Amino acid sequence: xRGKINKTVLLLLLLxxxxxxxxxxxxxxxxxxxxxxxxENDLSFRIAVINYEKNKLEQEKREANYLxxxxxxxxxxxxxxxxxxxxxxxxxxxxxxxxxxKEYADLWLAGLDLEIKEKSFALEEMRWQEALKQYEIGDxxxxxxxxxxxxxxxxxxxxxxxxxxxxQRKKEFSRKLPTVEGELELAGLAYIxxxxxxxxxxxxxxxxxxxxxxxxxxxxxxxEIDLERAELSAAELDRKIKEKSLDTARLELEKSREExxxxxxxxxxxxxxxxxxxxxxxxxxxGAEERYRLREQQYAAGLITRMEVLEYELNLLQARYNxxxxxxxxxxxxxxxxQNLNLQTGVFLNE
Numbered sequence: 001x002r003g004k005i006n007k008t009v010l011l012l013l014l015l016x017x018x019x020x021x022x023x024x025x026x027x028x029x030x031x032x033x034x035x036x037x038x039x040e041n042d043l044s045f046r047i048a049v050i051n052y053e054k055n056k057l058e059q060e061k062r063e064a065n066y067l068x069x070x071x072x073x074x075x076x077x078x079x080x081x082x083x084x085x086x087x088x089x090x091x092x093x094x095x096x097x098x099x100x101x102k103e104y105a106d107l108w109l110a111g112l113d114l115e116i117k118e119k120s121f122a123l124e125e126m127r128w129q130e131a132l133k134q135y136e137i138g139d140x141x142x143x144x145x146x147x148x149x150x151x152x153x154x155x156x157x158x159x160x161x162x163x164x165x166x167x168q169r170k171k172e173f174s175r176k177l178p179t180v181e182g183e184l185e186l187a188g189l190a191y192i193x194x195x196x197x198x199x200x201x202x203x204x205x206x207x208x209x210x211x212x213x214x215x216x217x218x219x220x221x222x223x224e225i226d227l228e229r230a231e232l233s234a235a236e237l238d239r240k241i242k243e244k245s246l247d248t249a250r251l252e253l254e255k256s257r258e259e260x261x262x263x264x265x266x267x268x269x270x271x272x273x274x275x276x277x278x279x280x281x282x283x284x285x286x287g288a289e290e291r292y293r294l295r296e297q298q299y300a301a302g303l304i305t306r307m308e309v310l311e312y313e314l315n316l317l318q319a320r321y322n323x324x325x326x327x328x329x330x331x332x333x334x335x336x337x338x339q340n341l342n343l344q345t346g347v348f349l350n351e
Contacts, residue, residue, distance in 0.1 A: 029177065030187035031104050031331075038100045038176045039093070048092035055085045073225050080218045087211045094339045100176060101335060105328035107173050108186050110166040112321045117155070117162040119317055123310045124155035130307070189327045194275050195334055199268055202341065206264040209342035213260060216253040223249035267337045274333035277326040281319070288312075288319035 029037075039045060059082060066074045131148040134140035174184050207213065223246040230242040295312040298304045338344070 025182045026185045027177075027182040028185050028187055031101065031189075034104050034173075034176065035097055035100050037178060038096055041178060042096055042176060045092060045096045048089065052085065052089040052092075059085065073222065076218050076222050076225070080215060080222075083211055083215055083218070087215075090211075090342070098332070098335065098339075101331055103169070103173050103176070104186065105189060105331060107166075107169045108189055109321065109325060109328060110162070110169050111186070112317070112324060114159075114162045114166045116314065116317045116321060117159040119310065119314050121155040121159045123307065123314060124152045126307050126310065128152040189324050189331070191278055191327045191330060194278075194330075195271075195337075199265075202264055202268050202337070203261065205341045205343070206260055207257075210256075210260050211342065212256045213253070216249075216256040220246075220249040220253050264337075264340055267333075267340045271330075271333045271337045274326070274330040278323070278330055281323040281326040285316075285319045285323045288316040292316045 059078070062081070063078055066078065128148055128151075131140055131145050135142070135145045170184060177184070223242070227239070227242040227246050230239040234242070292309075292312045292315070295304060295309050299306065299309045
């Protein structure tokens, strides 16, 4: 069964989506909500929907005109037109979903990066203040003091850049959502469980659902019919041209199949690599959490300085950033694989 956009389900989801927040409240948005809001509000996509509906009406009109001259050839032409039309619409949906996933993940990660830059600045500020005191009592030379001052200034600059980047991304992302009163806040990224699917299953689904193969097969049938017609009444030269067209159509089908399988293999490989990156980054995050916990205990016992604790906290934040980066990569990898298989997006929207 080929994956198609279920417009009825989508419309019900959109109708159920509403904003009911008073001014000044935080607007909590998860990825599901963001995708649905974009599908409802994005102007380019709304144009694509209207064009799709118009094309469907034109398709119905052409089919009605063919009622008086029904033939297998005309039916195949109509089928090719229908597949191409639906494929174009599906690509518009996929393109928008991909865009929202990337912007959502980038905004969430930009928030984490801002937190890292704030903590890094705080650490450099502490080091700078300590360096000044050491310089005043003669324990630190002017060159070392200048180096620490440069590190402090770089941290301040990086913090300002991260802050500007975060707010710019937030502003751009908010444009995909309905106008609301309140402060936008993302629900975050979560990894619950991976999509369990084998490479053999992926290949089977790809061959069954591929619109590229479906189009190539339909064009091959058209070429066969063309040759049959030519053999009945066409000149010898015309018949040979039709034979070449049929040979080309056969090779195009074979090429489409090979290209499809290569694309799916690559997509599946990226998906499995995304899973591995999550597991690896999760292990590193757990290690960073444990090290930070121990350092906090040491600090509470008076064994280390606050600056040393801050260093391990910064390491923990970086490990957390890497973990969520891996989750974002998994979102994109799974979504890409599903789209290549012509399956509905499963990580975010209910099918």
